[in-house]
Amino acid sequence: MTITELLGIQYPIFQGAMAQIAREPLVSAVSNAGGLGIIGSGGMSADVLREEIRKVKAATDKPFAVNLMLMMPNIPELIGVILEEGVKIVTTGAGTPAPYMPILKENGLTLIAVIPSVKIAKKMEALGVDAVVAEGTEAGGHVGETTTMALVPQVVSAVSIPVVAAGGVADGRGIAAAFALGAQGVQVGTRFLTTFECPTHENFKKAVLDADDTSTTVTGRSIGGPVRSIKNSMIAEFLKLENEHASREELEKISLGSLRRAVFEGDTDRGSVMAGQIAGLCNELTSVEEMIAGMFAEAQQHLDRLGALSLTPKTPVQA
Structure with a gap:
């Protein structure tokens, strides 16, 4: 089963669960455009998360997810809200979801773990997660050590569940490269920062x-x-x-x-402007819908072009 079939989305693209940023305006726009919008619950109370979930449900009837930063002390409360509000997809990071797997699986949730290494990817598959996001060190925010180019193919070779590539993807070339590495989709953060719907200071x-x-x-x-x-x-x-x-x-x-x-x-001198190394490609403001459609149209062009290439040496014609 492909990642789009698993989640019921049109495009195999996840919006990164950027803390303080991945809230309703961005999340619902991504889901309405055919991707997977993800609420970033990092730093949220149970009441704030409930409010965000309800806002998203009012703005879209498409699939969306909630990300859990498992290092937070109020995870049991947040999971309670997720179950009560009928959220169907959860992504996790910054810790192991092992203590919460029984309740999440008993309630039929799809669980996707963000991972920085092959070792952790294998552990997540053994726990029973449905897919993993292999995030390279190029990404913005909290990062691991291995680059996306090195991490993704190794994770793809190590697990049998779908792999989504993250870190350093901001256009169709990045998407095409992710598929060439064996990923079934991409997770994008930095590029979404330069969309009209992103609820950050100008x-x-x-x-x-x-x-x-x-x-x-x-x-x-x-x-x-x-x-x-x-x-x-x-x-x-x-x-x-x-x-x-x-x-x-x-x-x-x-x-x-x-x-x-x-x-x-908007204090970009004394504040933390979390962004990835691909920021240099994020040089224009667009709508979320325009961004996603444009990226995948470009990706298809590159994949079609690559499909026409032949890298096999031709046998010399004998005289």
Whole structure:
């Protein structure tokens, strides 16, 4: 079964569950355009999540999902809301869903785990998840160590469930490449930041639009929580402190609340503008519908072109 058949979506594209950003305006637009919109529950209370779910259900009758950051302490409450509100698809990250698998599966939910390595992909398949998102280090936000190009084919070879590629995808070439690596779909985050429906401050969008291929860097490796963001004065200060072997407490003093500052207040100098290395390709504002349709039309053109290529050496004609 393909990922589109499994989820009942038109296009095999997931919208990344970006904390503070993946809320109703973006989620419902993605689902209405034929992809899988995903509510990012990171930092949400049970009441806020319930409100977002109800807003999405009022705005679309298409499939959508809720992402659970499993490191959060209120996961049991959030799962209660998901079950009560009849959400059918859950994606997970930042931990193992093992403690919650029985209740999720008993209620017939489709479960998809975001993973950074082959080892974890195998563990997720053994747990009984329905698919995995193999996310490379190129992605924005919390990242692993392995690149998408290296990670995806290894995960595809290691598991029998559908694999979705994430990290470094922002146009049709990225989609075509993901399929060439064996993925059944893509998860996209950074490109959705430059859509009209994305509910971020205009300064945040401008920072992504102005970014190039070297604009991002990773912080937090020293404390076991690497995050990719666009460089600014706060990021520079954070990295300086990391190089000086500052404690977690010292680092959190300057980073606490930084994502909200960027997303809602538009402070792109002292806030955290989480974005991926592919930001340099995200240089125009479009609607979600235009973006998705355009990306897949371009991907099809590239796949058709590649299908006409022959890489097998021709046998020389004998004289």
